[in-house]
Amino acid sequence: MNELLYTHFHPDEHRFVDKASEWVERAEQHAVKLTDFLDPRQAFILTTLVNRSQDVQVRFDGGHPDAERRRALVAPDYRVLDAEDTGIRLIEVTSLDDKLKELDHGDYMGAILGLGIKRDKIGDIYPSENGCHFLVAAEVADYMRLNLSQVHRVHVQTELLPLEKLHATGTKLEEMSLSVASLRLDGIVSDVYRLSRAKVLIPIKAGRCKVNWKQEEDPSKALKQDDVISLQGFGRFKVLEIEGLTKKGRFRLKIGKYA
The missing domain is CATH 3.30.1370.160 (Ribosomal Protein S8; Chain: A, domain 1)
Structure with missing residues (x-):
């Protein structure tokens, strides 16, 4: 089957x-x-x-x-699931260090994974100037709370909070405008990350690029509005809008790079 x-x-x-x-x-x-x-x-x-x-x-x-x-x-199908515990816990990260506000999603992710926690045990991460809220599987929550003491050289404190205390900050996107000859994946990735077309072909063909969380190895794949693209080692971006064509027949795009 x-x-x-x-x-x-x-x-x-x-x-x-x-x-x-x-x-x-x-x-x-x-x-x-x-x-x-x-x-x-x-x-x-x-x-x-x-x-x-x-x-x-x-x-x-x-x-x-x-x-x-x-x-x-x-x-x-007969089981009533509404009241079932899905084993999700909220951890708050704070610090007295002013450098806390400079930390981003990647810093917190790196610190968490550095403790030996698998990515599968981590939910969404919400950094802010005051610290960070992130969601974890209940089975690793106590370990995380006891062992996460530093994020990118900033000493931090952690606390378990009720889920209703979650402060889900909006995703920060750095907007940029592009003019591209086509909507091909390799061309747009090349422009977003300011890499040569040859340099982006290697990771794409090696399976290190995803479109909407699905591995994509075809450099010629046409992207569309609202697609989310990630390139291993470079982060991810979203096609916010295809604004139309220029007089020379090029596509005007609005891109949002995840902070």
Whole structure:
């Protein structure tokens, strides 16, 4: 059965397809599975597989309604999931050091992963001038609270807070305007990161680029409005708007780079 499913997904996604298929099969046999945090692409794959079964349901929760990364409860369709604990905890990071306001998403992510925590156990991260709120799986929350004492050479304190105290800061995007000959992935990535076309072809063809959280190895793929693109080692950006054509037939784009 999975061999047929594989045709719909990138080869690098087949391992997750296998895991998600197993969750669905177990739910058909009356078991309940609480997953780690899933990115939007993984959530899409899981939803696709759940929809193939009449006897299984899924509930997603990321700690708040607009969460990007969410845990999933996969369960038999008769199970009432609204009151089920999805195992999400909120940690607040603060400091008396003025340099705290200079820290960004990457700094906090690096400090968390540096403790040996897998990315799958971490939900959304919300940095602000006053510190940071981030969501973690309950099973690693105490370890995080006790061991996260420094972020990019800034000494910090941590505290577990109730989820209703979450301050979900808006995503900061650095806007830029581009004029490009086409909507090809390699051309736009090249302009956004100010790299030569030759230099972006290597990571794209090596599978280090994702479009909407899906690995994309075709440099000629046409991008569209609202696409989110990430290039390993360089961050990610969003195509905010395709504004139209110039007199010379070039596309005017508005891009938002994630801070």
